[in-house]
Amino acid sequence: MEKKYILAIDQGTTSSRAIIFDKKGNKIAVAQKEFPQYFPKSGWVEHDANEIWQSVQSVLADLFIHSGAQPSEIAAIGITNQRETTVVWNKNTGLPISHALVWQSRQSADICDQLIADGYENFFHKKTGLVIDAYFSATKIRWILDNVPTAQEMAEAGDLLFGTIDTWLLWKLTNGESFATDVTNASRTMLYNIVEEKWDEEILHLLNIPVSMLPEVRKNSEIYGYTKDFHFFGESVPIANLMGDQQAALVGQQCFEEGMIKNTYGTGAFIIMNTGENPHFSENKLLTTIAYKLDDKVTYALEGSIFIAGSVVQWLRDGVKILTHADQSEEMAYKSDTDDDIYLVPAFTGLGAPYWNQNARGAIFGLTRATNDNDLVKAALQAICYQTKDILDTMTNDTGISIPSLRVDGGATANSYLMQFQADVLNVPIRRPENAETTAFGTALLAGLAIGFWKNKTEVERMDGKLYQPNMDKERREKLYQGWVRAVTATQTFSK
Numbered sequence: 407m408e409k410k411y412i413l414a415i416d417q418g419t420t421s422s423r424a425i426i427f428d429k430k431g432n433k434i435a436v437a438q439k440e441f442p443q444y445f446p447k448s449g450w451v452e453h454d455a456n457e458i459w460q461s462v463q464s465v466l467a468d469l470f471i472h473s474g475a476q477p478s479e480i481a482a483i484g485i486t487n488q489r490e491t492t493v494v495w496n497k498n499t500g501l502p503i504s505h506a507l508v509w510q511s512r513q514s515a516d517i518c519d520q521l522i523a524d525g526y527e528n529f530f531h532k533k534t535g536l537v538i539d540a541y542f543s544a545t546k547i548r549w550i551l552d553n554v555p556t557a558q559e560m561a562e563a564g565d566l567l568f569g570t571i572d573t574w575l576l577w578k579l580t581n582g583e584s585f586a587t588d589v590t591n592a593s594r595t596m597l598y599n600i601v602e603e604k605w606d607e608e609i610l611h612l613l614n615i616p617v618s619m620l621p622e623v624r625k626n627s628e629i630y631g632y633t634k635d636f637h638f639f640g641e642s643v644p645i646a647n648l649m650g651d652q653q654a655a656l657v658g659q660q661c662f663e664e665g666m667i668k669n670t671y672g673t674g675a676f677i678i679m680n681t682g683e684n685p686h687f688s689e690n691k692l693l694t695t696i697a698y699k700l701d702d703k704v705t706y707a708l709e710g711s712i713f714i715a716g717s718v719v720q721w722l723r724d725g726v727k728i729l730t731h732a733d734q735s736e737e738m739a740y741k742s743d744t745d746d747d748i749y750l751v752p753a754f755t756g757l758g759a760p761y762w763n764q765n766a767r768g769a770i771f772g773l774t775r776a777t778n779d780n781d782l783v784k785a786a787l788q789a790i791c792y793q794t795k796d797i798l799d800t801m802t803n804d805t806g807i808s809i810p811s812l813r814v815d816g817g818a819t820a821n822s823y824l825m826q827f828q829a830d831v832l833n834v835p836i837r838r839p840e841n842a843e844t845t846a847f848g849t850a851l852l853a854g855l856a857i858g859f860w861k862n863k864t865e866v867e868r869m870d871g872k873l874y875q876p877n878m879d880k881e882r883r884e885k886l887y888q889g890w891v892r893a894v895t896a897t898q899t900f901s902k
């Protein structure tokens with residue numbers, strides 16, 4: 407059959423998606439499934455890697471059953487994934503030895519505190535571009551090896567494998583034949599030297615992690631392996647891109663020039679600026695990371711990571727139950743008639759950039775007897791926008807590059823209250839592309855390039871969908887933001 411399509415697997419923090427794109431980059435079909443989240447202790451977030459794999463199989467089945475597309479029409483597959491989330495499995499049984507530790511999870515905060523106390527911050531920063539934090543995979547691996555009985559011995563005997571979700575899915579789809587990751591996911595482990603482009607022996611030695619656990623690191627547009635014995639495909643389909651979801655969104659937004667920037671509002675929010683061929687090491691605790699590697703050339707990026715964005719809306723839905731659906735949050739925020747003087751600091755799993763406070767926990771300020779559910783929803787959405795401003799201001803300070811407009815994508819960008827308030831507090835226009843599946847398009851694009859389905863990375867035109875223009879006067883903007891700064895400061899004081 408004619409190979410008409412590229413299939414993207416987008417394995418996110420809260421759901422797995424499969425999307426088919428045609429040659430023009432149009433989304434032909436999509437299937438999505440949420441999977442369970444586990445919160446065993448304060449600040450801990452876990453997944454079951456087998457449930458993730460089942461959710462991926464389930465969305466693939468849905469996609470082919472409902473779209474009419476045939477597996478034999480798929481030219482290539484791209485896999486993009488929640489980054490940092492750590493799976494350790496036994497290569498003989500194929501079974502994970504523990505729950506996957508999710509990127510948001512704080513199990514390994516003590517290991518990080520010890521590394522910081524021992525003076526290793528600069529050591530890690532200059533090699534990996536990262537700050538020492540439980541966010542990244544390295545200390546999560548160490549935690550699993552310390553806490554699962556006999557894990558260290560098994561690892562030293564060569565029986566255990568580590569992977570982020572890209573690697574886990576590649577291994578499953580190829581029936582254990584391919585054990586690899588890509589530079590973007592590797593650059594989030596805190597084990598990968600982003601300048602020398604290799605697993606860093608000194609870090610592995612320091613953390614006592616056997617190199618035999620680690621996957622081969624590959625570039626972003628090449629064949630990683632072929633589907634094997636996999637009944638949906640019935641034949642070998644090449645897997646031609648692996649890529650962390652935030653970098654895939656950068657590619658999907660076609661931010662290929664230095665200085666171009668995007669924010670993806672999913673579970674967390676991640677602001678990434680393309681910084682070109684040379685890594686820019688931040689003096690303000692932004693992360694230096696790899697944007698992509700094409701034709702043997704690495705492009706670097708600067709990133710600000712917000713741990714809680716759309717997941718504050720999930721918390722309002724599932725935790726405090728003042729919403730039934732995430733999309734109700736828009737109407738409720740518009741209904742609130744406070745003077746924007748309630749601040750919700752969603753530090754449920756600490757604070758990411760630019761604060762990097764592992765111990766902070768959430769807080770609400772400014773409550774009165776008149777405060778209602780609409781007001782809390784509005785404050786939660788506003789917090790996403792203030793956190794984004796924290797990072798864009800830091801990026802401008804750090805690079806000297808002022809940001810004329812912001813490209814956005816991700817599930818929460820469906821909320822027009824959020825988008826308008828974001829434009830207002832930043833005082834820059836916000837552009838949301840017409841086709842919001844930007845992350846999936848990024849992985850599809852690079853998978854398609856690898857096999858000649860597309861000839862160059864700008865061949866497919868992406869349309870601007872909606873533009874939100876800022877509409878708030880300077881005095882009010884500054885007053886509101888000062889309130890946020892006070893709220894974050896107070897939250898951190900309480901949490902110490």
Ligand SMILES: Nc1ncnc2c1ncn2[C@@H]1O[C@H](COP(=O)(O)OP(=O)(O)O)[C@@H](O)[C@H]1O
Pocket residue numbers: 417418419420421671672673674715716717718719720732733734735736816817818819820821824
């Ligand atoms: N209309 C909405 N308003 C605000 N948040 C939303 C809305 N729709 C979805 N979300 C939030 O967006 C997130 C899902 O976005 P998605 O890009 O699928 O995330 P992920 O890839 O992290 O799983 C959820 O946290 C959800 O609460």
Ligand SMILES: O=P(O)(O)OC[C@H](O)CO
Pocket residue numbers: 417418419420487488489490509650651652672673674675676
């Ligand atoms: O699942 P998302 O879309 O929130 O993305 C998670 C990030 O990759 C974590 O670094």
